[in-house]
Amino acid sequence: xxxxxxxxxxxxxxxxxxxxxxxxxxxxxxxxxxxxxxxxxxxxxxxxxxxxxxxxxxxxxxxxxxxxxxxxxxxxxxxxxxxxxxxxxxxxxxxxxxxxxxxxxxxxxxxxxxxxxxxxxxxxxxxxxxxxxxxxxxxxxxxxxxxxxxxxxxxxxxxxxxxxxxxxxxxxxxxxxxxxxxxxxxxxxxxxxxxxxxxxxxxxxxxxxxxxxxxxxxxxxxxxxxxxxxxxxxxxxxxxxxxxxxxxxxxxxxxxxxxxxxxxxxxxxxxxxxxxxxxxxxxxxxxxxxxxxxxxxxxxxxxxxxxxxxxxxxxxxxxxxxxxxxxxxxxxxxxxxxxxxxxxxxxxxxxxxxxxxxxxxxxxxxxxxxxxxxxxxxxxxxxxxxxxxxxxxxxxxxxxxxxxxxxxxxxxxxxxxxxxxxxxxxxxxxxxxxxxxxxxxxxxxxxxxxxxxxxx
Amino acid sequence: xxxxxxxxxxxxxxxxxxxxxxxxxxxxxxxxxxxxxxxxxxxxxxxxxxxxxxxxxxxxxxxxxxxxxxxxxxxxxxxxxxxxxxxxxxxxxxxxxxxxxxxxxxxxxxxxxxxxxxxxxxxxxxxxxxxxxxxxxxxxxxxxxxxxxxxxxxxxxxxxxxxxxxxxxxxxxxxxxxxxxxxxxxxxxxxxxxxxxxxxxxxxxxxxxxxxxxxxxxxxxxxxxxxxxxxxxxxxxxxxxxxxxxxxxxxxxxxxxxxxxxxxxxxxxxxxxxxxxxxxxxxxxxxxxxxxxxxxxxxxxxxxxxxxxxxxxxxxxxxxxxxxxxxxxxxxxxxxxxxxxxxxxxxxxxxxxxxxxxxxxxxxxxxxxxxxxxxxxxxxxxxxxxx
Numbered sequence: 001x002x003x004x005x006x007x008x009x010x011x012x013x014x015x016x017x018x019x020x021x022x023x024x025x026x027x028x029x030x031x032x033x034x035x036x037x038x039x040x041x042x043x044x045x046x047x048x049x050x051x052x053x054x055x056x057x058x059x060x061x062x063x064x065x066x067x068x069x070x071x072x073x074x075x076x077x078x079x080x081x082x083x084x085x086x087x088x089x090x091x092x093x094x095x096x097x098x099x100x101x102x103x104x105x106x107x108x109x110x111x112x113x114x115x116x117x118x119x120x121x122x123x124x125x126x127x128x129x130x131x132x133x134x135x136x137x138x139x140x141x142x143x144x145x146x147x148x149x150x151x152x153x154x155x156x157x158x159x160x161x162x163x164x165x166x167x168x169x170x171x172x173x174x175x176x177x178x179x180x181x182x183x184x185x186x187x188x189x190x191x192x193x194x195x196x197x198x199x200x201x202x203x204x205x206x207x208x209x210x211x212x213x214x215x216x217x218x219x220x221x222x223x224x225x226x227x228x229x230x231x232x233x234x235x236x237x238x239x240x241x242x243x244x245x246x247x248x249x250x251x252x253x254x255x256x257x258x259x260x261x262x263x264x265x266x267x268x269x270x271x272x273x274x275x276x277x278x279x280x281x282x283x284x285x286x287x288x289x290x291x292x293x294x295x296x297x298x299x300x301x302x303x304x305x306x307x308x309x310x311x312x313x314x315x316x317x318x319x320x321x322x323x324x325x326x327x328x329x330x331x332x333x334x335x336x337x338x339x340x341x342x343x344x345x346x347x348x349x350x351x352x353x354x355x356x357x358x359x360x361x362x363x364x365x366x367x368x369x370x371x372x373x374x375x376x377x378x379x380x381x382x383x384x385x386x387x388x389x390x391x392x393x394x395x396x397x398x399x400x401x402x403x404x405x406x407x408x409x410x411x412x413x414x415x416x417x418x419x420x421x422x423x424x425x426x427x428x429x430x431x432x433x434x435x436x437x438x439x440x441x442x443x444x445x446x447x448x449x450x451x452x453x454x455x456x
Numbered sequence: 457x458x459x460x461x462x463x464x465x466x467x468x469x470x471x472x473x474x475x476x477x478x479x480x481x482x483x484x485x486x487x488x489x490x491x492x493x494x495x496x497x498x499x500x501x502x503x504x505x506x507x508x509x510x511x512x513x514x515x516x517x518x519x520x521x522x523x524x525x526x527x528x529x530x531x532x533x534x535x536x537x538x539x540x541x542x543x544x545x546x547x548x549x550x551x552x553x554x555x556x557x558x559x560x561x562x563x564x565x566x567x568x569x570x571x572x573x574x575x576x577x578x579x580x581x582x583x584x585x586x587x588x589x590x591x592x593x594x595x596x597x598x599x600x601x602x603x604x605x606x607x608x609x610x611x612x613x614x615x616x617x618x619x620x621x622x623x624x625x626x627x628x629x630x631x632x633x634x635x636x637x638x639x640x641x642x643x644x645x646x647x648x649x650x651x652x653x654x655x656x657x658x659x660x661x662x663x664x665x666x667x668x669x670x671x672x673x674x675x676x677x678x679x680x681x682x683x684x685x686x687x688x689x690x691x692x693x694x695x696x697x698x699x700x701x702x703x704x705x706x707x708x709x710x711x712x713x714x715x716x717x718x719x720x721x722x723x724x725x726x727x728x729x730x731x732x733x734x735x736x737x738x739x740x741x742x743x744x745x746x747x748x749x750x751x752x753x754x755x756x757x758x759x760x761x762x763x764x765x766x767x768x769x770x771x772x773x774x775x776x777x778x779x780x781x782x783x784x785x786x787x788x789x790x791x792x793x794x795x796x797x798x799x800x801x802x803x804x805x806x807x808x809x810x811x812x813x814x815x816x817x818x819x820x821x822x823x824x825x826x827x828x829x830x831x832x833x834x835x836x837x838x839x840x841x842x843x
Contacts, residue, residue, distance in 0.1 A: 037801060047601060049729075145459060150458065153462055153465070161466050165468040221818070224818055225819070284486065297487055301480045301482075301483030301485060303483075380730075390493070390496065396493050407472055
């Protein structure tokens with residue numbers, strides 16, 4: 001029976017960085033992927049004359065060459081930077097309430113402050129105070145938490161201890177009165193799938209800080225280029241990848257991983273499995289029920305499957321500026337009440353075919369209010385419903401960000417390690433949703449695997 | 457000291473802790489979700505289908521409809537216009553071909569596929585001559601992007617069908633008329649001879665009964681005394697019958713030559729690309745006539761294909777790599793066989809292949825040396841990494 005140092009299940013973002021980290025350390029690695037293309041969410045598809053990005057809007061954590069962010073550092077270490085061409089976005093985003101309010105923010109602290117002060121003169125003094133908090137908090141979080149300060153305490157990091165778990169909405173209400181201002185500032189909640197009322201300020205602040213400081217990026221060829229580069233480097237480092245072949249079962253014995261049975265029916269031996277599949281489904285569908293510790297399944301009771309998405313991909317027969325599209329990132333809203341916005345989002349859980357055209361029609365109608373006439377230029381259109389996301393991501397509910405990420409689901413409460421010896425996780429279920437978190441999670445878990453191997 | 461020791465100092469920590477305790481007691485038991493994912497997938501997007509021929513219907517002298525029922529369980533839903541990829545084994549070679557489903561998606565008790573004999577088509581020959589009621593096949597689930605989109609295609613549709621290219625349209629026509637959907641359809645149906653017309657009687661009946669469905673048949677090689685429209689489906693004919701062509705959405709399905717002709721005709725009338733939707737077609741009849749084909753490579757050229765860590769085979773340059781692999785008993789995933797779906801995506805490690813225009817490769821796949829073997833022709837000795 002073939003033997004591997006580690007088997008990685010799933011070639012999503014976390015699976016790819018994890019597999020590559022292990023291969024680069026000289027380990028013999030088998031990467032299994034159900035689909036025929038690497039990337040998971042980090043992929044693209046071709047229709048007609050167009051190639052559509054599936055998921056990536058704005059890559060965070062890159063930073064410039066001179067001032068590299070944490071993600072750039074990881075990609076550098078993994079040796080894929082010279083295969084990729086990154087493009088920095090100048091603007092953070094545009095937020096529009098059709099016929100009501102329209103604002104675009106630069107990805108730069110002073111410029112944002114100035115723009116907001118100009119548009120919200122009544123809140124002139126509150127705006128810089130708020131950014132002082134976001135920055136002050138983020139610096140403390142980086143120092144105390146990310147760099148693992150051994151002397152961490154409430155006295156040394158007062159902002160961190162006060163604000164980490166507070167709902168974002170509470171902080172916004174404390175600082176501002178104008179509902180548009182609050183909504184404009186907190187619109188990134190949608191990248192986490194948690195409305196400001198339940199989004200911990202810690203998670204929110206560090207995200208906003210990171211996007212402003214390290215700038216949003218995209219890359220040529222889209223996220224598929226990144227996935228392809230990671231896989232290519234994995235193969236170059238002796239890694240073995242099998243596509244159209246998922247894992248069927250993680251074999252354990254006495255609470256330890258001993259092997260993996262693949263979908264094609266063969267079994268390989270290994271003591272380490274890095275699962276990039278949904279954590280919940282790894283336990284439910286990839287392991288024999290009697291091999292899963294009872295407490296482990298019970299611990300899932302406090303969590304829930306996160307939201308899915310309804311995505312419309314449009315290919316136009318003209319240049320974007322001809323139909324008024326100037327920004328790379330446009331949020332279009334119909335209410336400043338983000339709880340209502342989230343409630344509408346959650347209606348996606350009602351399934352049915354009628355919903356398909358109903359949602360798509362509604363979204364197209366809304367987009368047309370901001371970009372009049374776009375419908376007349378659509379040459380290709382593809383729609384992805386929660387069922388589509390379920391099918392391609394392999395996540396129940398079509399969850400795009402793994403589990404829900406309320407304050408109770410943050411790193412302070414949720415273990416991302418397993419009581420099953422040799423079982424590790426990567427991806428949105430192991431950390432947070434989004435490209436930077438998932439790419440990072442694979443790297444961290446692979447390092448944990450290497451560490452445990454070194455001990456033996 | 458680490459965060460663990462002081463974590464309870466974070467404001468709100470205790471409250472959340474107790475919330476979690478309550479949830480652990482009363483929260484949802486996710487154990488109920490065991491097996492749910494596979495069950496959903498099996499229902500909507502099964503990996504493959506087992507089909508049994510329940511009936512064989514003679515359509516014309518050269519065409520039959522095979523009615524396929526599931527051997528077990530249910531058939532998945534599909535969009536009118538989609539196809540299935542049918543796996544056949546002929547003389548020890550396992551290969552597959554795509555057939556549009558001609559029955560309406562309003563019912564999924566069976567799928568009809570309508571097969572017409574093509575000149576040298578050894579698969580169509582097999583399906584028409586060898587297949588009997590009760591035979592079983594494996595196929596893909598329905599796939600393909602040739603279908604109506606209510607958001608952008610409007611309600612005024614023109615279908616241009618050539619020969620057996622009628623099959624996806626038959627599904628659409630049956631759905632729209634059967635369900636009384638609010639869409640107007642005019643079908644231009646080009647055939648070589650009058651006795652080549654598939655579904656002629658049904659099309660006549662439907663157009664008589666439904667004011668919103670009309671049809672014009674055009675015969676390219678009419679017998680003496682034929683009284684209908686003859687020649688090709690020209691813009692002039694379309695203008696004459698439809699009045700104006702603007703604001704209409706055109707769907708085309710038929711042989712390569714018809715696409716070239718009809719698309720150009722429509723373009724001349726100022727119809728933009730977005731108003732024409734064309735069903736893909738398989739590999740070109742003769743790849744050496746494709747633009748960009750290297751002239752020094754003639755029709756009989758042979759090259760070697762080595763599989764990394766496996767065997768080496770000799771293949772013809774003018775045959776799609778996928779077909780050559782199948783001839784040697786090497787199966788790789790296939791679906792559209794037209795260079796479009798990317799299911800056969802394979803890494804080319806050494807050598808060169810020719811991929812005709814229209815093969816839909818991702819930008820980064822091109823950069824990292826991936827090819828679509830269903831429409832890739834090896835023009836030098838090559839080495840590939842099987843997926």
